[in-house]
Amino acid sequence: MTGAEQTRPRSSLSRRLATYFYIRPRLQLGTLLAAPSAWLIVVYLGSLAIMLVTSFWSYSASTNEIDQSFTLENYVEIAQSPAMRTIILRTVVMAALVTAATVIVAFPIAYFMARVASPRTRRLLVVAVIVPLWASYVAKIYAWRLIFSEQGVLNWALEPLGLRGPGTNEIALFFVFVYLWLPYMILPVYAGLERIPGSLLEASADLGGRPGRTFLKVTLPLAMPAVIAGSIFTFSLTLGDYIAPSLITKTIFLGNVIQQKLGQAGDVPFAAAMAMVPIAIMVLYLLVARRLGAFEAL
Amino acid sequence: MVHRTFRGLAVLSGFALAVGLTPGLAAAQDDMVTEVGAGEGQVSILAWPGYVEDGSFSPDADWVTPFEEATGCEVSYDIFGTSDEAWTKFTAGGYDVVSASGDLSFRLFENGYVQPVNLDLIPNYADIVADLKDQPYNTFDGVHYGVPHGRGANLLMWRTDVVDPAPDSWTTVFDPDSPYAGKITAYDAAIYIADAAVVLMATRPDLGITNPYALDETQFSEAVALAKQQQSVLNEYWSDYALEMEAFRNGDSVLGTTWQVITNFLLLEDPPVQVANVKPVEGSTGWSDTWMVAAETPNINCSYMWLDHVASPPVQAAIAEWFGEAPANQKACELTANPGHCDEFHAAAGDPFWEDVWYWTTPREECLDGRTDVQCVGFDAWLDAWLEIKGG
Numbered sequence: 001m002t003g004a005e006q007t008r009p010r011s012s013l014s015r016r017l018a019t020y021f022y023i024r025p026r027l028q029l030g031t032l033l034a035a036p037s038a039w040l041i042v043v044y045l046g047s048l049a050i051m052l053v054t055s056f057w058s059y060s061a062s063t064n065e066i067d068q069s070f071t072l073e074n075y076v077e078i079a080q081s082p083a084m085r086t087i088i089l090r091t092v093v094m095a096a097l098v099t100a101a102t103v104i105v106a107f108p109i110a111y112f113m114a115r116v117a118s119p120r121t122r123r124l125l126v127v128a129v130i131v132p133l134w135a136s137y138v139a140k141i142y143a144w145r146l147i148f149s150e151q152g153v154l155n156w157a158l159e160p161l162g163l164r165g166p167g168t169n170e171i172a173l174f175f176v177f178v179y180l181w182l183p184y185m186i187l188p189v190y191a192g193l194e195r196i197p198g199s200l201l202e203a204s205a206d207l208g209g210r211p212g213r214t215f216l217k218v219t220l221p222l223a224m225p226a227v228i229a230g231s232i233f234t235f236s237l238t239l240g241d242y243i244a245p246s247l248i249t250k251t252i253f254l255g256n257v258i259q260q261k262l263g264q265a266g267d268v269p270f271a272a273a274m275a276m277v278p279i280a281i282m283v284l285y286l287l288v289a290r291r292l293g294a295f296e297a298l
Numbered sequence: 299m300v301h302r303t304f305r306g307l308a309v310l311s312g313f314a315l316a317v318g319l320t321p322g323l324a325a326a327q328d329d330m331v332t333e334v335g336a337g338e339g340q341v342s343i344l345a346w347p348g349y350v351e352d353g354s355f356s357p358d359a360d361w362v363t364p365f366e367e368a369t370g371c372e373v374s375y376d377i378f379g380t381s382d383e384a385w386t387k388f389t390a391g392g393y394d395v396v397s398a399s400g401d402l403s404f405r406l407f408e409n410g411y412v413q414p415v416n417l418d419l420i421p422n423y424a425d426i427v428a429d430l431k432d433q434p435y436n437t438f439d440g441v442h443y444g445v446p447h448g449r450g451a452n453l454l455m456w457r458t459d460v461v462d463p464a465p466d467s468w469t470t471v472f473d474p475d476s477p478y479a480g481k482i483t484a485y486d487a488a489i490y491i492a493d494a495a496v497v498l499m500a501t502r503p504d505l506g507i508t509n510p511y512a513l514d515e516t517q518f519s520e521a522v523a524l525a526k527q528q529q530s531v532l533n534e535y536w537s538d539y540a541l542e543m544e545a546f547r548n549g550d551s552v553l554g555t556t557w558q559v560i561t562n563f564l565l566l567e568d569p570p571v572q573v574a575n576v577k578p579v580e581g582s583t584g585w586s587d588t589w590m591v592a593a594e595t596p597n598i599n600c601s602y603m604w605l606d607h608v609a610s611p612p613v614q615a616a617i618a619e620w621f622g623e624a625p626a627n628q629k630a631c632e633l634t635a636n637p638g639h640c641d642e643f644h645a646a647a648g649d650p651f652w653e654d655v656w657y658w659t660t661p662r663e664e665c666l667d668g669r670t671d672v673q674c675v676g677f678d679a680w681l682d683a684w685l686e687i688k689g690g
Contacts, residue, residue, distance in 0.1 A: 061678030064389055064409050083689040150481075150549035167480065168533065168550055247541075250534040252688045264382035264488075265681045266389060 048279075055273035059266070066268060074273035084257070088277060091254040094170070095238035098177040099231045105178065106185035106230065107223075113186075114193035126190075129183045141176060141247050148172040148248070173248045177238050184233035192226020193219070228289050235285060239278040254278060330416045334602045341600035343375040344388050345397040346587070347539075348559075348621040349447070349608075350375040359620050361613045369607075371600035379537040380487040381658065382681065394595040395604055397447055399585045400435030401489045401511075401658035405677070407438045412590040414441045419602055422609035425629045427647045434666075435659055436588040444588035445605045448614070450623035450643070451584035451655045452485065452493065455556035455575040457546060468497045468578045471554055472528045479531040483545060483554030486535035488677070488684035489658050492583050493555065494524040496656065500580040510583065511659040512667040518675040518683070525687045535688065547571050558643065559622025581654025618643065 021028040055074055058067045078084045113125045132140070145168065147154050154165035166172050196219060204214040242255030252260070254277060262271040343350050352373065353360030362373045376393070378384040381402040388396050389411055398406060406412045417423045423445055430436075430446035437443065456465055461478060471482050472494065484490055495510035498520055505517050513521060533551045536542040539560050545551035546564055556575055564571040589608055591601045607613055614630035617623075624645035625631065631640035644651035659666060665674040 061676070061681070064385075064405075081686075083686040087689045145544075146548070149545075152548065250529070250532050250688070251690055252685070257685060257689075260685060263386055264380060265678070266386040 051272045051275055054269050055276050057269040057272075059269050061265065061267070064266060074270045077270070078273060078277065084274075087252060087257055088254060090251070091239055091278075092281060094174065094177070094253065095235045097174060098181065098238045099234045101174070101178045102182050102185040102234045103189075103227055103231065106182055106189055107227070110186050110189035110193055113190045129186050129190075133183050137180065138243060140180065141244050144172070144176045144179070145247050168248055170249055170251060173245060176244050176248055177234075177241070180244065181234040181237050184237065185227075185230035188226045188229040188233075189223060192223045192229070196222045232282070232286070236278065236282050239281060330414050331419065331598055331602065332416065334419050335599045337369045337371045337600045337603060338597040339370060339600070340372040340374065341394045341597045341604050342392060343373060343395045343397075343604065344384060344393040345375060345377060345395075346399075346621070347377045347379070349397050349587075349617055350377075351617075351620065359616065361607075361616050365604065365607045369600065369603045371597070371603055373604070381489065382487060388592070394592050394597045394601045396590050396592070397587050398444070398590050399587050399658045400433075401660050401677075403435045403443065403588050403590060404438070404660040404662070406590060407443055411593055412443055413593045413595075415444050415591055415602075415605065417442050417445070420445055420606045420609060422606050422611070422627060425611065426609065426626045427628050427645065429647055429649075429652065430586060430626050433586065433657075435586060435657060444590040445609050446626040447587040447589055447608065448618055448621075448623045448626050449584060449586040449652070449655075449657065450557060451577055451582045451651075452555050453558060453561070453575040453582065454578050455546070455554065455561050455573050457549065457552040457572055458574050459572045460549070460552040464574065464576070465553065466576055466579055467500075468493065468580050468582075469501065471531075472497055472524055474527055474531060476531050476553075478553050481533050481550065481552040482528075482531050483533055483542060483551040484528065484535050485555050486537040486688075488680040489583070490535075490555075491518075491521050491525055491680055491683060491687075492656065492658070492661075494521040494528070496580050496583060498524065509665075509667040510656050511661045512665040512669065512674050513661065514665070514669070514672040514674055518679070522683045522687060526690075529687060529690055543571075546573060557622060562622055577651070577655070581656065584652075584655040584657050586657040615639075618645070 021031070056070050056072070058069075058071050058073055059065075060067065078088075109125070109129075113122050117125060146152050148165055148168050149155075150167070152165070158164055166175075200218055200222070201214055204218045205211075209217065240255050242253065242259045245251065245253045245256055246259075254274065258271045258274045261267045261274065348359075350362060350373065351359035352362035352375075362375075365371065366373055376387065378387060381399050384396065384398065384402055385405060387393070388402075388406065389409070396402075396406070396412075398412075403412075426446050430449065432442075433446075436446060454465060454468060454471070458464070460481075470476060470478075471484065476482065485493070492510035495507055495513055495517065498505055498517070499507045499510065502520065505520055507513065507517050510521075532554075533545060534541075536545070539557065542551065542554075542556065543560055543564055546560075547567070558575070561573055561575045564573045589605050591598070591605070595601055608617070609627055611627050611629035611633050614625040614627040615633035615635075618625035618630060619634050619636065619639055622643070624640065624643040625634075628645070628647065631645055634640065636642075640646065661675060661677045661680055663673050663676045664670075665672065
């Protein structure tokens with residue numbers, strides 16, 4: 001160690017590295033993103049790929065062994081079994097209804113938050129929307145089970161009116177799903193509406209657009225990508241959920257089949273094939289959404 | 299520094315040696331263990347809820363701590379809600395011991411997941427009630443594969459304040475025109491198809507069912523049809539008994555299959571839920587459980603120690619009362635807190651209560667009732683049919 005060396009910090013390793021990356025911006029970016037993108041590729045896409053491969057294997061219940069040779073039998077079974085078709089149809093209908101209902105409930109709330117409420121009220125509302133997400137999802141489903149039960153609070157409240165709740169069935173499940181996923185719709189729609197410049201709405205009004213027309217021709221198209229974003233959450237969350245159906249109803253949905261095949265029968269390949277179904281449905285859904293121009297305003 | 303590295307290496311190589319040796323040990327167990335040596339320090343148990351309690355759920359229920367203190371075998375355990383779930387968990391590996399009902403034990407044996415048990419090394423086996431020894435669900439080809447644990451029957455429970463007259467037949471839960479439609483409950487497992495078969499044994503003698511687990515193609519499709527028809531009158535399928543209790547408490551279910559322990563718990567509530575149960579006239583399905591040892595366990599000595607511990611009179615008494623079933627060890631009957639427990643649960647040898655109780659057994663293609671002219675429906679088909687039944 002000599003004094004002369006200490007006065008030349010530029011030659012230290014970190015300085016040299018900094019210079020090296022500074023003059024190679026692409027390499028710099030790549031190195032920064034290497035870890036997160038490796039995580040994304042390996043953990044997310046990698047596991048999906050493994051699932052896809054597994055879905056072409058087969059399982060023998062008598063030997064409890066997985067045969068790793070290529071076969072389409074799981075998909076053939078899904079396509080041919082009337083029970084599976086019923087279950088898939090039931091799940092998709094439920095997901096569509098839940099999505100439509102969350103849009104109808106969420107849009108006015110989001111609109112009020114984004115364009116009407118004072119900043120203070122807006123902050124309170126955002127908190128009000130987010131806070132339920134902090135509570136345990138399973139605890140909330142149990143609570144709903146109790147609410148809908150024979151001697152639950154719903155029947156108690158409806159009794160004076162001579163009415164009764166739906167009981168614990170698919171109708172109750174619909175309400176539970178709408179409750180569970182509503183924040184996932186409100187937040188993106190709120191963010192989307194908030195981004196619409198006020199000048200566009202004023203321009204529409206200046207050009208003679210009545211509020212209804214402005215809403216239909218300006219606000220709604222601009223908010224559509226946000227609605228689609230929210231619907232991806234509500235639709236896919238409903239497609240995959242198995243805990244709410246098993247606690248609220250006696251019927252089974254797509255997720256219950258996967259759970260049963262995986263957790264009870266040990267039929268991993270069939271479960272994997274079944275898990276590809278919601279993915280395929282979501283891909284179709286996004287393609288249709290794009291075709292309808294939902295992303296053009298992005 | 300050098301020493302530490304060396305020690306680390308030594309530990310590592312020792313570990314590698316142990317890992318490398320394990321398959322060799324397992325292979326050597328081809329026949330049977332001949333003596334129980336020193337404990338390995340740990341044992342991993344897969345069991346029905348309530349069979350392995352270390353005081354963490356209730357300080358009153360703890361038969362793990364005394365075992366750990368006596369043997370030095372640290373117990374880790376995991377639970378399951380149906381035999382099918384146990385099958386998936388156990389065959390994935392990592393467990394030394396499992397409490398297997400009859401619809402699991404044969405599958406484990408047939409696929410080589412469990413090993414023969416040398417009962418001479420289980421002193422408490424001598425006191426096990428004769429009814430449970432050498433049974434088709436714990437003894438295969440004359441070789442013992444485990445120690446009997448206890449038994450119980452699936453019973454018909456109803457809300458006495460709602461259901462009138464009191465039912466005494468399983469047909470009430472399969473009746474499409476039941477006045478209690480929408481408030482009936484059934485067990486959530488493929489083996490429940492046997493409950494439909496038990497009904498058919500009484501109502502459809504023309505089908506010639508002699509064993510609800512030995513169903514040929516025709517008999518099976520009739521049982522499945524009955525179970526499908528039942529789906530429309532059900533409130534829900536249960537496998538978590540806390541959920542069934544809640545459904546009866548709230549009146550969502552007023553009639554359906556249950557375990558004695560569930561009825562007991564409901565009657566003990568304040569105010570008590572008004573329920574009663576009966577073993578219906580058709581007889582019933584039930585369970586008789588066996589403690590089995592994994593074929594390739596690295597903790598064979600601790601496993602044997604657990605098997606003997608869990609078969610001992612005080613532990614048998616504790617589990618039988620905690621879970622609500624008949625203990626396998628006769629001497630447990632003198633130790634139960636409720637002196638009438640063994641009478642209530644029909645624990646005595648040769649109790650006629652069990653004559654029409656069909657213990658859960660894995661259905662297989664060779665008919666269990668001895669028929670050789672037809673093939674019966676194997677369990678994988680039962681599992682598929684179950685999805686179809688529930689899928690509606």
